[in-house]
Amino acid sequence: MTHTQPTLDLSPKVSDEIRKTTCYMCACRCGINVHMKEGKVAYIEGNRDHPVNQGVLCAKGSAGIMQVNAPSRLKSPLKRVGPRGSGEFEEISWEEAYGIAEAWLKPLHENAPEKLAFFTGRDQSQSFTSLWAQGFGTPNYAAHGGFCSVNMAAGGIYTMGGAFWEFGQPDWDHTKLFILFGVAEDHDSNPIKMGIGKIKARGAKMVGVNPIRSGYNAVADDWYGITPGTDGLLILSIVHLLFKAGKLDLDYLARFTNASCLINEDPKSDEYGLLLKDVAGQPIVIDRRTGQPAPWNGQGVEPDLSATYRDKGITHRPVFHKMAEKYLDEQYAPEAVAERTGIEASRIRQLAAQIARTAFDEAIELDREWTDFRGVKHDKMVGRPVSFHSMRGISAHSNGFQTCRALHTLQIIIGSVETPGGMRFKPPYPKPSTAHPKPHCKVTPGKPLDGPHLGYVQGPDDLCLDDDGNAIRIDKAYTWENPMSAHGMMHMVISNAHAGDPYKIDTLFLYMANMAWNSSMNTDGTMKMLTDTDENGDYVIPHIIYSDAYSSEMVAYADLILPDTTYLERHDCISLLDRPICEADAVADAIRWPVVEPDRDVKGFQSALCDLGARLGLAPFTNEDGSQKYADYADYITNHIRRPGVGPLAGWRMGENGLNDGRGEANEAQLQTYIDNGGFWMSHVPEEAAYYKPFNMAYQDWAVKMSFFDAPQPYIFTLYSEPLRRFQLAAEGVGTRQPPEHLRQQVKDTMDPLAIWYAPISESVEDETEFPVHALTQRPMAMYHSWGTQNAWLRQIHGHNPLYVPTKIWEANGFAEGDWARVSSPHGDITVPVAHMAALNENTVWTWNAIGKRKGAWALSDDAQETKKGFLLNHLIHELLPAKKDGMRWSNSDPVTGQAAWFDLKVNITKVAAPTESQPNYPPIKSPVAKGSGPLTQKVGQ
């Protein structure tokens, strides 16, 4: 046949309309263009104008169309009719659902608000849900940060006023060396990929430090396959080498950190180890101009890094001396840490030397004037172009808090935080721990709680303890077990509620948290606790209310289901009041709006809370005449005033002379204006305010204008953390609020005011020879943080999760392709398929998390690949550690923050005959929705 070709229509109509909203396929919150045809969602692409993703979109985002079509979507409120866990429900009206909830909750609000535990999982509306919980009066509220990355957040806030992801990012435009610590394919998904692309295009270098060389680590120019839980030791070894070589930014340390503040050195003083303060309570430094004490922030003061000072007979030494003493110690020498970290000493030197060279020999200067808070003018901005990013990998260990602090210490000593080429904060961060609220827990029946639940403690006085020293919160957050649990401890709620420790609760209210499956440690035990009955045959946890958009495993374990919408059917605000979407150069917030109306009897969860809040008469949700204050979430977003002139959205507020950015009264047209402007609002940071944000007066003034805070609040980085020292000092016997004896040593050991490393806690109670192998999980990029692993397109990409085994263990067990293994921990066994992977730390196995599904859930068939071969590592991880010698079982969490120590897991592995399906396996739960069917040949525009 000779060449012929048909005539094509090269300009077909793309869609009827583009509706711009915000993605919710994960926590990244990219802007999306939803192409509509005939009123239906036809195609989703990234929004080029959006600050987060600038047009690109990941696999999840593009698969959103299969989420709005998913057969697993719940269709109506449900009332349990079978036993808990059976999945037997009947559909009820919203009126009946509200009636049931009101009957349970109203007596609690009026008599014992703490008997409601309200925990939200993948919540992006925490400033709203926490307001509801405050209005209810219960101290028992948090979102999922406690089992996710609170170590990262708290480590960052306490050290420098912010960490990574929502708080800060590498300076992708200027960095020359980017080092990624322990990041699975997780938080800040698209921006990290965009950043890596950007630096690779410039030829800058990227180093990965991770036991697993997948994803981002696969494209890293160099890879350090570290042993899990030892990142802090590697980092402190680098710090040791930099101290030894004097590769330190002394000017930066003196001016912008508390390295120049003075520590009380008298062991007999009640202020031992605390910083010397003036009468106003401000830390004192020695001014190099005069040699005399001066306030840290005095005009023109040149803080001295080295001067000691004698005050009232007590010697005070600068923090920097203490740091030198600690980090020059040979315990951090590369040779001393090589075996433990699994990294050869020469390789540690190689990494440290590259950091030193890049920071100091390849420093960059921007010709931009700026003025610091001491009134000192600087004619240029000097950058140390070494940047870092890290997230759950270093965070989800019982030494994660101090490891995060160690990483920030490394960043700070080379002067690479908020300087060109280093790390940059994203407005409204930076914000030090002292600028955050403290936790509140005072319960008054019938009244709101005395303030926000979650915050940053400054010392023992801020703990949530009653007069007898008992925990006030059901999760025991802010107790001596984990004093700085800034995100609460969702992973302890069910376990504690079941045990009635510290007290019994009446109603467990959960949102978007799959606690009966992949979001719990000890999944099997959690299912039992949720269904356990007392001697009267009543459930130990009497009532469970759950809200989800999909038929997840957790649905079967609730008594009442409030069906949520999909993300394309709802209003939301991504607010500066909670977890904003800003970039280093811009402040931004965004909305979701219903680009399609739900075709089911479902309601956005936050709108349901507006209704329920009014029915219960909660103060923030009720007008003075008792009527409902907010008709729905959209009404709240528009009209709620948090403090004068500040509401959920900062864009297009009503000022005295027209529309205003940042501050202003409510604007009835605000949501429509967001829609008309692509679903987001953004305002750029002035150029002179772009770096040195904590210290830069131009930034401070702009931040006040933008409503982040009400007065300039410059601060210096706290390499030496006084809040930590205050707890330690109490453990040494100072003060009236004392830790219980059994925790005294732990507090002393772990709450060091300078960043330290200690071995994961589980190693002290588990048998190293019996369980020698580290076991990790990570989410695949196409499913990270996604509530849609049942997605018809995504499950074709990641439908299997074998246990990946390194060569040494593979060969030792004589494994071959298709083999199965029993994997045991001190807590349990699983039997799972294995696969070989060479690019792996030789003592580490891993799998993709949350692929395994329970039969009957997610509208999948009972023989779905995820139920037959898929599995969870969760069965091997307990929320408590094995008993210590004294018989006590301690929480499997970071002793500072309570972060769930998922990644401390150690196992052993044995080859076994292939079972018919992975073990443990559970009988199917009844599904409240019909199973999905196929084939799919959807073409909306036909």
Next chain:
Amino acid sequence: MTTLPTSTQKKLGLVIDLDTCVGCHACVVSCKGWNTENYGAPLSDQDPYGAVPSGTFLNRVHSYEVQPEQGQAALVHFPKSCLHCEDAPCVTVCPTGASYKRVEDGIVLVNESDCIGCGLCAWACPYGAREMDAEEKVMKKCTLCVDRIYNENLPEVDRVPACVRTCPAGARHFGDFADPESNVSILTAERGGMDLMPEQGTKPVNKYLPPRERDRSEDVDILAPFLDPVASEPKGFMGWLDKALSTMPGGQ
């Protein structure tokens, strides 16, 4: 059998950067979404909620582990779609003329109304880049988003294939290889862009940029001076510090 054009005016195609591809599958799903809704029959999915779901994709990412004789193992993510070969065996093998290579731009397409679903082209393609749609029983393949790249209903900046527009890492580039000054020609020249399986003689238009050499940080000997200790004794550090501080502002 079907004839190829003797030459094409342009050679449109992709450069895929294997140094940068993180294997996130964004391109895979964006392609699936666009091409389900646009050119020809939708890309169907069989058993989408069942035991083993399978569907039609025009672009897939494979991951391979590389184990060098010396040094550390590494993972390479390898996106694969039609390479729009100059000597496309999938075209010449087509019994109906349904498979063809466009004379304007070299894009290889299937005219679905002429496709009888015999599958010969998929057998002939050495890259496995064509997939038979199980519902429509026609052959599906990458169209290089022919319905985007000239589409006047799209803003000019969006007239690129969906996979290129969406790639978060910027690992995919679209352009005209017939133009030596084009972005793709320059990238190919600068980074040693390679043909996939050149021995097959298909002259693929798409090029792959190889991963840069990994784990080649300079030897510790070269780097050692950057870690030269400032003092041999821990106490000597303080002496160095005082000396260093004296050169700073306010120093005495």
